[in-house]
Amino acid sequence: MFLITGATGNVGRHVVAELASQGRKVRALTRDPASARLPAGVEVAATADFPLDGVTAVFLNPAVFYTGFGDLLERCRAHGVRRVVMLSSLASEQAEDSNPIGRRHLDLEREIEASGLEWSFPRPGAFATNTLGWADRIRATGTVRGPYADAQLSPIHERDIAAVCARALTGDDLVGERPPLTGPESLTFADQARLIGKAIGKDVRYEELSPEAARAEMLGNPHMPPAIADSLLEMWAESVGRPAFISPEVERITGRPARTFAEWAADNADLFA
Structure with a gap:
């Protein structure tokens, strides 16, 4: 069980x-x-x-x-x-x-x-599902507001995380392991907004905010502690113009390539439309 x-x-x-x-x-x-x-x-x-x-x-x-x-x-x-x-x-x-x-x-x-x-x-990096926080604004205005439009991440599909976790539960090959998990490509925040737009058949634009304005919006969420907001902003600032780390572990463990962000956006298009 x-x-x-x-x-x-x-x-x-x-x-x-x-x-x-x-x-x-x-x-x-x-x-x-x-x-x-x-x-x-x-x-x-x-x-x-x-x-x-x-x-x-x-x-x-x-x-x-x-x-x-x-x-x-x-x-x-x-x-x-x-x-x-x-x-x-x-x-x-x-x-x-x-x-x-x-x-x-x-x-x-x-x-x-x-x-x-x-x-x-299993140690996943950025979740593709994090972009669900953009859904209301995309539906209302076709825009996304946030810092560092050119920050690069390698967002991972939650189904790939789950497949690795299931393998770790049922097999012995991942006992004592900490596999790093990412998606298969390095994408900017602006790229992610564009790909969501493509999935829903709508132009979606990323509107870059200053770090100060972005921090104020982040802290409007009662579940966002200031230390976490500051850590995220620092991480995103450091990733501007710097290709994100890509891990091969999803494919090694599951035997198939990690799903792309475009696939994730297509799977979840109804949540943005």
């Missing part, structure tokens, strides 16, 4: 679907089981209950664990769980450079390592 946390989230939903398509027994955890809409045959339970009976491997999404794991890892051992796969972050590789996103993920990685459980930590 595989237990999946954050099972209705951007990545977790696809981890569940991937495992279910393989005929695996899956227990999906979500805050609201009644509205989960997961594949037939998947057992759905409340995150608050966290039932571990019969579970051999657990997928942990750090977004579910705001204050750390508490006694969860001890409970996993007590119930016979053998393996933990945690969705980490490529930012963990810069954690010693005062990157708060990376530090948080690295701290959680170390907590799992110390537990004695088998582990794997």
Whole structure:
């Protein structure tokens, strides 16, 4: 039995679907089981209950664990769980450079390592789904507002992240590994806006804001701490005119090329139109 946390989230939903398509027994955890809409045959339970009976491997999404794991890892051992796969972050590789996103993920990685459980930590970089934050403005005005139009990233499709996580849960070749995961191409923010426009048949323009104006907009989100906003702005500034890192790990692990951002935009066009 595989237990999946954050099972209705951007990545977790696809981890569940991937495992279910393989005929695996899956227990999906979500805050609201009644509205989960997961594949037939998947057992759905409340995150608050966290039932571990019969579970051999657990997928942990750090977004579910705001204050750390508490006694969860001890409970996993007590119930016979053998393996933990945690969705980490490529930012963990810069954690010693005062990157708060990376530090948080690295701290959680170390907590799992110390537990004695088998582990794997897929480390994706920029998520293609981050651009969903542009959807309202694209629908209303056909523009995107943000800093550093020429900052380069290699956004990854959430289905590719999920495929790697499913492989880490079910096979032994990724035990003790931290595979860095990216999309297959380096794209600017302006490129991403253009490709979304192409997918929806509409011209979409990226309107560059000053770092100060962008920071003020970012902090308008109550879930955006100032330290995270500052770290992101610094990272984007450093990536202007600098091709993004491209990892071969998605193709190596899954046996097929990573999906392009254009494919992601086509898959999600209805969310922008």
